Amino acid sequence: MIQTLIKHYRERLHRLIDKAKKSGELSSTLDNQATVTLFIGTIQGLVMQSLLAGDMEGIRHDAPRVFKIYRCGIENS
Template sequence: MSTAPARLPTEERQAEIVTAALELAKETSPGLITTSDIAAGVGVSQGALFKHFPTKDAIWLAAMGWVRGQLLARLEKAADQAASPMDALAGMFKAHVGFVASHPGVPRFIFHELQRAADSPVKQEVRKLLQAYRKLLRRQLDAAVARGQVSPKVDLEAAATLFVGVVQGLVMQSMLSGNAAAIKGQADAVFAIYRRGIEELA
């Protein structure tokens, strides 16, 4: 009886390959992950893998595209469902933290790529993500100032930078501890400090 994996539509198989690569990144440095490892994670041969992606870099580029789409969708949904701009910022913070907790291989993959000297297509995708993220943040911060929820004295560009930096700090600590889920336990308290800072600037 054949044990060969079922043939899937191209998009579904590509999604499986991306998922397998990010799953491997949870435990292994992305630089050490081989196409053989990824193929094994999916349950296909390397030849089958290369029918969908010509190189390992192409897999990582697709993975970053997936991350950008998924994370931005979660952030936008959290903002759209909020009753006020400040609630939107809190929801976006939780959404980002929740995404990292659910996909701990993602930050390992991104940090690895950012350490590479070359300006790779993956880095360009990361920049696109950050640019879109900052636009979302600025929209909510501007609205929060207009609603009187954020002090008009706040440097909003700095506030957006700090928001992203706080999340990245939590992510780094979770990576060092090896417990991605722990990030959720600190999220509310950390955001509360951030919130007080932008509300009460003298």
């Protein structure tokens, strides 16, 4: 069930990335697969760190800052 969920999420992210490329928000040369993998890995990493620390509120604090760095890496400059 989790594999199916992640598969569908990956497909959705691919569509969103393609749409952003067409609108010029993202570079047309951006690697979709790597972009999706990095995004999902970032979320998984935040979740795992919060679980291990026993502090799920930590995600709320860290996620916006981490996402800002992620966006800097993929946005069309």
